Amino acid sequence: MFWSKTRKALRARGVMGINQRNGDYILRYNKRSLYPLVDDKLKTKKMALEAGIRVPELYGAIRTEQGISTLRKVVDTHRDFVIKPAQGAGGDGIMVIADRFEHYFRSASGRIITQDELEHHISGILSGIYSLGGHRDEALIEYRVRSTELFNRISYEGVPDIRIIVLKGYPVAAMLRLPTRQSQGKANLHQGAIGVGLDLSTGVTLGGTWHNQRIERHPDTANAVAGLTVPDWEDCLALAARCYDLTGLGYLGVDLVMDRDHGPMMLELNARPGLNIQIAMDDGLLRRCGIVEKHLDALKGEDRPAAERVEFSKQQFAVAGVVPQAAEEQQ
Numbered sequence: 008m009f010w011s012k013t014r015k016a017l018r019a020r021g022v023m024g025i026n027q028r029n030g031d032y033i034l035r036y037n038k039r040s041l042y043p044l045v046d047d048k049l050k051t052k053k054m055a056l057e058a059g060i061r062v063p064e065l066y067g068a069i070r071t072e073q074g075i076s077t078l079r080k081v082v083d084t085h086r087d088f089v090i091k092p093a094q095g096a097g098g099d100g101i102m103v104i105a106d107r108f109e110h111y112f113r114s115a116s117g118r119i120i121t122q123d124e125l126e127h128h129i130s131g132i133l134s135g136i137y138s139l140g141g142h143r144d145e146a147l148i149e150y151r152v153r154s155t156e157l158f159n160r161i162s163y164e165g166v167p168d169i170r171i172i173v174l175k176g177y178p179v180a181a182m183l184r185l186p187t188r189q190s191q192g193k194a195n196l197h198q199g200a201i202g203v204g205l206d207l208s209t210g211v212t213l214g215g216t217w218h219n220q221r222i223e224r225h226p227d228t229a230n231a232v233a234g235l236t237v238p239d240w241e242d243c244l245a246l247a248a249r250c251y252d253l254t255g256l257g258y259l260g261v262d263l264v265m266d267r268d269h270g271p272m273m274l275e276l277n278a279r280p281g282l283n284i285q286i287a288m289d290d291g292l293l294r295r296c297g298i299v300e301k302h303l304d305a306l307k308g309e310d311r312p313a314a315e316r317v318e319f320s321k322q323q324f325a326v327a328g329v330v331p332q333a334a335e336e337q338q
């Protein structure tokens with residue numbers, strides 16, 4: 008397995024293990040009472056809207072079996088939309104509807120879906136098959152984010168998302184996750200998406216990993232994944248940093264998406280972000296978090312404004328030799 012083979016090399020780069028993450032970061036920086044804010048996507052969305060953070064528009068929420076009959080009305084005026092469990096994780100239970108076809112719907116991966124199937128899927132969500140701990144859940148129906156031209160070249164039928172790890176409001180690591188044919192319109196690594204490390208300073212893509220193996224090109228589009236610049240990178244960093252002020256969670260995984268028309272949007276927040284980002288970045292989280300913690304010690308815990316925190320991170324975590332391309336060169 009990747010971890011055991013390269014453990015020594017990774018340790019030298021300050022890699023964070025699962026026990027360290029749980030004990031020294033999640034337990035230490037994330038108050039349990041704050042978890043419900045991020046474990047329920049409906050709550051996160053409301054909170055973000057109140058703070059003026061852009062999120063995909065909510066078309067409707069279904070809470071009960073009787074409520075399923077309202078689906079028709081909720082999606083009546085939309086050709087495309089996304090259905091997801093409010094308390095889901097890892098991309099499970101998410102259905103991306105990209106279009107309609109006669110009386111049917113068409114999923115992001117091109118599958119024809121009937122109204123009955125959609126309703127059955129929602130019934131599954133309500134019964135809790137996708138929710139943490141198997142509790143009863145709600146189904147959210149929301150705006151489908153459309154990918155930008157640039158991202159379309161390196162994704163297969165879905166929007167990539169940008170994961171940024173934020174420690175006490177300081178971005179420490181970032182990766183771009185690219186949907187593949189296998190991941191069916193979703194950008195979750197466990198579903199078969201690709202993780203691509205990002206230079207925190209510039210938003211330029213570094214190398215990619217797929218199923219924990221290094222890759223150079225997207226397996227479906229054959230385009231190179233390295234050397235592209237994420238648009239609106241400054242906004243992405245600012246948004247991620249603000250999510251700390253929004254939630255009070257000290258160790259946070261912020262997921263953003265880039266919409267063709269609306270720019271960066273916050274998709275969800277994670278209080279227990281995964282460790283795979285280290286493989287994508289080819290760098291250790293422990294090393295990077297240590298730099299922020301030392302800085303915080305020097306500040307004696309004093310909170311600094313988001314813009315200043317972002318500036319600190321950009322300086323500290325710049326990858327040497329990375330130069331962003333001009334937008335027109337990337338077209």
Ligand SMILES: Nc1ncnc2c1ncn2[C@@H]1O[C@H](COP(=O)(O)OP(=O)(O)O)[C@@H](O)[C@H]1O
Pocket residue numbers: 063089091095096097098099101103149150151152153165166167168186192193194195262274275
């Ligand atoms: N509104 C949306 N529009 C387009 N794609 C979406 C939308 N919501 C989710 N997805 C796709 O599904 C993936 C997982 O969604 P997310 O809301 O982060 O749920 P999870 O907690 O299961 O990871 C995203 O990375 C994205 O690729």
Ligand SMILES: [Mg+2]
Pocket residue numbers: 097098262275
């Ligand atoms: Mg996610």
